[in-house]
Amino acid sequence: MPFDRTAMAARVAEDIPEGWFVNLGIGMPTMVADHIPPEREVIFHSENGILGMGPAPAPDAVDPWLINAGKQPVTLVPGASLFHHADSFAIIRGGHLDLCVLGAFEVAANGDIANWATSENDSAPAVGGAMDLTAGAKRLWVLMEHTTKDGRPKLVETCSYPLTAAGVVSRVYTNLAVLEVVKGRGFVLAEAAPGVSVEEIRAKTAAPVWLPA
Amino acid sequence: MIDKIVRDMAEAMAGIADGSTVLIGGFGSVGQPDALIEGLIEQGAKDLTVVANNAGTGRVGLARLMELGRVRKIICSYPRSAGSVVFEELYRAGKIELEIVPQGTLAERIRAAGAGIPAFFTPTAAGTRLGQGKEVREFNGRPHVLETALPGDVALIEAWAADRWGNLTYRGSGRNFNPVMATAAKLTIAQAQHIVPLGAIAPDAVITPGVFVDRVIRVDRGAPWA
Numbered sequence: 001m002p003f004d005r006t007a008m009a010a011r012v013a014e015d016i017p018e019g020w021f022v023n024l025g026i027g028m029p030t031m032v033a034d035h036i037p038p039e040r041e042v043i044f045h046s047e048n049g050i051l052g053m054g055p056a057p058a059p060d061a062v063d064p065w066l067i068n069a070g071k072q073p074v075t076l077v078p079g080a081s082l083f084h085h086a087d088s089f090a091i092i093r094g095g096h097l098d099l100c101v102l103g104a105f106e107v108a109a110n111g112d113i114a115n116w117a118t119s120e121n122d123s124a125p126a127v128g129g130a131m132d133l134t135a136g137a138k139r140l141w142v143l144m145e146h147t148t149k150d151g152r153p154k155l156v157e158t159c160s161y162p163l164t165a166a167g168v169v170s171r172v173y174t175n176l177a178v179l180e181v182v183k184g185r186g187f188v189l190a191e192a193a194p195g196v197s198v199e200e201i202r203a204k205t206a207a208p209v210w211l212p213a
Numbered sequence: 214m215i216d217k218i219v220r221d222m223a224e225a226m227a228g229i230a231d232g233s234t235v236l237i238g239g240f241g242s243v244g245q246p247d248a249l250i251e252g253l254i255e256q257g258a259k260d261l262t263v264v265a266n267n268a269g270t271g272r273v274g275l276a277r278l279m280e281l282g283r284v285r286k287i288i289c290s291y292p293r294s295a296g297s298v299v300f301e302e303l304y305r306a307g308k309i310e311l312e313i314v315p316q317g318t319l320a321e322r323i324r325a326a327g328a329g330i331p332a333f334f335t336p337t338a339a340g341t342r343l344g345q346g347k348e349v350r351e352f353n354g355r356p357h358v359l360e361t362a363l364p365g366d367v368a369l370i371e372a373w374a375a376d377r378w379g380n381l382t383y384r385g386s387g388r389n390f391n392p393v394m395a396t397a398a399k400l401t402i403a404q405a406q407h408i409v410p411l412g413a414i415a416p417d418a419v420i421t422p423g424v425f426v427d428r429v430i431r432v433d434r435g436a437p438w439a
Contacts, residue, residue, distance in 0.1 A: 047316060048240040048389050064436035065385030071241040084392040086324040089317030093337060124304055124311055126291040131343065132317030135336040166340035
């Protein structure tokens with residue numbers, strides 16, 4: 001059975017060790033935080049100037065002065081810090097984040113990622129912090145469905161959508177598999193979801209899927 | 214006696230010229246200088262270039278300023294979001310220019326302007342559509358894009374506390390672009406929820422030193438939302 005969204009988020013969380021500084025993108029990546037066990041200290045960053053972001057507050061405990069990059073109310077954990085946007089992106093661009101987890105429209109076998117504009121004709125796409133995060137984090141992992149809703153592969157040989165960054169993705173977590181993106185080789189299968197065959201993963205990937213040597 | 218605290222909004226907005234580049238702080242509604250934007254609408258300056266993270270939501274504030282035809286160009290990282298209806302209408306009708314800048318590059322271009330750095334190279338956007346047409350150089354084996362400083366004629370800032378020298382503090386995630394923009398304009402105007410006596414903000418707690426601030430107006434905005 002393929003991973004569902006909760007299992008996908010939990011699978012990413014499993015691979016994040018104590019002590020990492022992590023930025024989670026909007027959507028499914030945000031769910032990763034819910035699966036880090038409380039005794040494991042992982043520090044979450046938000047583009048709008050937060051390190052040490054905690055979970056969403058109870059409805060009666062919302063602080064309207066405290067939102068995340070998705071503009072939802074959040075909390076701070078003990079040890080948290082607040083700073084301005086230039087410092088926040090110095091953390092990102094300066095290589096101080098151990099990991100960024102983002103969603104994507106497409107990931108290519110050479111590590112290219114497309115996740116900001118849906119076509120060359122979209123003249124006003126919103127880029128936000130995506131290009132800074134993809135260029136700056138020490139590791140970029142992508143968390144996404146293996147195919148689009150109509151079954152088109154999202155892991156491809158070459159991205160057809162406009163790039164967010166070139167050659168930066170090191171791992172992809174999907175509902176079917178965990179794949180490493182290896183320089184000079186491409187997608188290497190690290191783990192198949194329970195009950196999912198290598199044949200199925202290959203059939204739904206528009207680039208070669210290698211088995212670990 | 215130095216006193217940057219102005220009596221009313223008209224005084225806060227005095228002298229903003231047509232054609233100005235206006236830096237507007239805030240991320241979401243937190244740290245957004247709502248009252249100053251209303252003041253600018255009232256003041257009447259037009260043909261403006263606005264630099265902000267977003268392109269306004271609903272039909273109030275920045276969206277209202279745009280709807281009134283006062284904004285020639287917007288420079289932002291995230292033009293489209295739920296509720297950016299006015300931007301959509303104007304953009305589709307060809308009535309507003311748009312420059313999309315990655316969020317970190319936007320912050321750094323403004324920071325550079327305030328710090329006297331005319332341009333810098335960044336890895337962000339190298340090899341992408343937003344890097345096209347820009348000078349590219351390799352450093353440490355990676356391509357980098359040349360970006361130029363982005364100064365403002367005016368900066369509109371929301372602070373938490375201010376004193377008469379213009380020293381500012383912020384609350385929660387309300388810092389965002391505000392302290393950066395405060396450094397980068399010829400005329401920096403801050404609205405503050407609280408005006409406190411000189412010395413009441415501990416030197417260690419000042420986030421924006423008064424040197425960067427020209428005018429302060431007290432605006433009891435309350436919670437930014439909810």
